[in-house]
């Protein structure tokens with residue numbers, strides 16, 4: 001029995017993500033939560049002839065608590081998206097409080113569930129979630145993940161012109177670090193199978209992966225950021241979590257985790273100076289089993305990218321931790 005919850009289910013990501021989860025044979029129960037429009041989205045999806053039983057909730061009548069009760073996995077795409085000219089950090093002011101509130105409810109209602117954070121800025125919202133869980137005495141670092149799969153999906157897609165591979169998913173590219181601009185570091189030196197990218201094309205390829213989000217924000221011209229590709233990526237990661245929890249072995253996904261709480265994390269923390277980092281994580285029955293110290297394998301070119309990543313990431317992490325330690329006065 002797997003109960004999945006989407007918090008922010010009526011939004012641009014929430015709706016297609018809920019559709020994919022509703023259609024998935026891995027999900028038995030699906031609860032949709034949002035501050036608006038969940039009844040309509042739920043009624044619509046409920047006509048799909050798949051296994052998952054679906055329910056929708058609004059904040060009224062203890063809706064959040066009801067949605068979360070008995071949850072095994074909670075995916076959070078709640079919060080505002082970017083408009084052209086904004087950075088992900090510009091979303092902090094509003095999204096930090098949204099994530100904090102949702103995770104407080106999780107700590108109270110279903111602290112053992114997997115928590116998958118999509119809401120930006122991921123580099124800060126994941127530390128917020130961790131601090132909230134720590135404060136409640138309920139933190140399990142093996143079950144808290146920042147979803148960085150869209151960066152991996154973009155890397156697979158954008159490198160295809162250089163591989164000629166028909167199916168982009170057959171090229172495995174670890175994308176590590178964080179989830180914004182220069183904190184996103186694709187590790188083409190570790191691609192499997194090996195990829196050959198012409199030297200004069202590498203900078204542009206890396207830049208496109210790091211700033212792929214901007215491409216969509218600009219193309220949407222004020223109507224939001226990536227939603228459909230994110231729903232695909234979020235579903236792909238959620239599926240991996242559920243499959244691993246059900247006992248499937250050999251599942252590895254780059255994801256943003258709290259390093260001191262995951263086996264292998266200390267080595268990366270020592271090398272990067274960051275408490276949180278996205279790196280390939282071996283997923284198992286209890287969540288994050290082991291994180292690979294992939295930074296140790298970086299090429300000289302990647303080492304330079306990583307230096308910039310660490311600088312940006314540390315500040316983003318501190319900002320999230322500080323938000324819970326010293327909440328801004330209202």
Ligand SMILES: NC(=O)C1=CN([C@@H]2O[C@H](COP(=O)(O)OP(=O)(O)OC[C@H]3O[C@@H](n4cnc5c(N)ncnc54)[C@H](O)[C@@H]3O)[C@@H](O)[C@H]2O)C=CC1
Pocket residue numbers: 007008009010011012013014033034035036077078079080081082091095098101102117118119120121122147148149150151179224225226227230
């Ligand atoms: N991790 C990643 O790779 C990516 C993250 N994102 C982020 O995902 C977030 C959502 O993006 P969109 O779906 O496009 O935005 P959206 O505005 O279309 O949807 C957000 C939804 O969250 C809901 N919401 C607001 N406060 C809430 C609360 N307290 N509880 C539950 N729901 C609440 C809204 O009512 C809305 O339906 C943004 O912060 C965006 O930056 C977007 C793309 C990729």
Ligand SMILES: O=C([O-])CC(=O)C(=O)O
Pocket residue numbers: 081082088120150212213214216217225226
């Ligand atoms: O760019 C944004 O704001 C949304 C996002 O995180 C992405 O598309 O990677």
